[in-house]
Amino acid sequence: MTRVLVVDDQFLIRAGLAGLLRAAPGIEVVGEASSGGEAxxxxxxxxxxxxxxxxxxxGMTGIEATERILAQAGGTPPRVLVLTTFDLDEYVYGALRAGASGFLLKDSGPERLLAAVAAVGAGDALFAPSVTRRLVEAYARRAPDEQPPALEALTSREVDVLKLCGRGLSNVEIADRLFISEATVKTHLNRTMTKLNLGSRAQAVVVAYETGLVTPGTAGR
Known part of the structure; x- marks a missing residue:
């Protein structure tokens, strides 16, 4: 059972999302919040x-709420799937850097919403990676608020995995490209995120762009 907290300041949207999720098998809505603070x-x-x-x-934006929720989480932190009206919204880029696992357009249909929640709940870090790549490419060239982490602590294989992750490849695709097992890919990613103090695969994708491992226009190659 995937436990979901729904956060939206507009009552009708929040109620609609919660109702849709409650009607879906395998999902339990554990709460509804109308503000970042309440979330x-x-x-x-x-x-x-x-x-x-x-x-x-x-008041408190979804970005700040995401940071606070992940910072206060003990044990396994929740995975944050952000909702936005526009597919190229700089706020979403900020949310990815804050540790969100992905994002979804508010005008997505019910099936896509449920698939997104299921994917994120199962541990997939990025839903609709092609859309996320477009967003990251659009904003990766902006000066970040802080310097990206150095990659000297990573092994050459960890750098290879991070680069392919930044290009939007799945673990299975990375394993196939590097002739290693999927489990080994996961190990390299986990070690990379630990060394770079990253909270999610989404942040790893952003770091791949910010450090120049992946440049806009080369994703997916």
Whole structure:
């Protein structure tokens, strides 16, 4: 059972999302929040597996709420799937850097929403990677608020895996490209994220762009 917290400041949208999720098998809606602050409190109280996070809210934005939820989480942190109206929204890039696992357009159909929640709940870090790549490419050239981490601590194989991850390849595709097992790919990614102090695969993708491992226009190659 995937436990989901729904966050949106608009009542009708929030109620619609919660109703759709409640009607789906294998999903339990553990709470609804109308603000970023309420989302932080409810996440601590209900310990959801997935937080469906509106990114644009008055007061505390979805980005700040994401940072606080992940910072306060003990044990296995929830996976944050951010909702946005536009597919090229700089707020989404900020959310990815904050540790969100992916994003979804608000006008996506019910099937896509349920598939996204299932994918994120199962541990997939990026839903609709082709769309995410477009967003990262659009904003990766902007000066970040902080310097990207150095890659000297990584082994050559970890750099190879990070580069292919940044290009949008799945673990299976990376394993096939490098002639290693999928389990080995996961091990390299986990070690990379630990060494670089990253909270999600989405952050690893961003780092791959910010450090120049992947440049806009080369994703997917």
């Amino acid at each position: 932080v409190s409810l996440a601590a109280e209900t310990r959801p597996d997935v937080v469906l996070m509106d990114i644009r809210m008055p």
